[in-house]
Amino acid sequence: MKLEAKKNGKQLEVVLSGELNTLTAPELSLLLEKELPGIETLILNFKECDYVSSAGIRVLLSTYKILKAVKGQMMLKDVGENFKEVLENVGLDAVFDMC
């Protein structure tokens, strides 16, 4: 998985390329741990990533909780058909903001 982080003041966009699975989710987790402090808006761009397993969902859910606690916002951008279905299956499609 390739992760590209673009910081702009209190906004952070992470572009994911590849598959967010059990083996790659820790990479996203590490990056967010490092880059998230001080961020108010996080945009996760899924244009090049339409494979998300439960390990990925867990990272998204904990990141969502961290941001929510500091009144921040997490947005999922360019969510593909497969990922959308996964979010629906676990009841998170209406919870996560999408753009």
Next chain:
Amino acid sequence: MKKELKIESYVDNLTMVLSFIRDYLKTIDCPTKIQTQIAISVEEIFVNIASYAYYPNSGIVKILIESIRNNSTLEITFIDSGRPFNPLENKDPDISIEAEERPIGGLGILMTKKAMDEVAYDFKEGKNILVLRKIIIK
């Protein structure tokens, strides 16, 4: 056509497991969307076995993949000799509660059940046998 893979129950072997499944899917006429649903479900089950079945040791996981019912359905069977564990027994996590309150576990099996047409478990002759079935031609 039936294919079989015997692999040590290490999470890091997931890449090899998914290549085995994808190589098979390439040989049959399986839509991309279904390929992803199958790959994610296989990941969830394999990681589950790798994390719990033989913990803290490791052991062999046998994975069989076969087109059945006139090639209309794909059947994937996972067999391990670890401790008896039926992942279908656990209650599904409550996905109606506030996201902040949600437990972080249990989502993998739920995702698998939703993505597959059938998920079955049996414990026979000291072995855990978990079967996934997905209709590929409607």
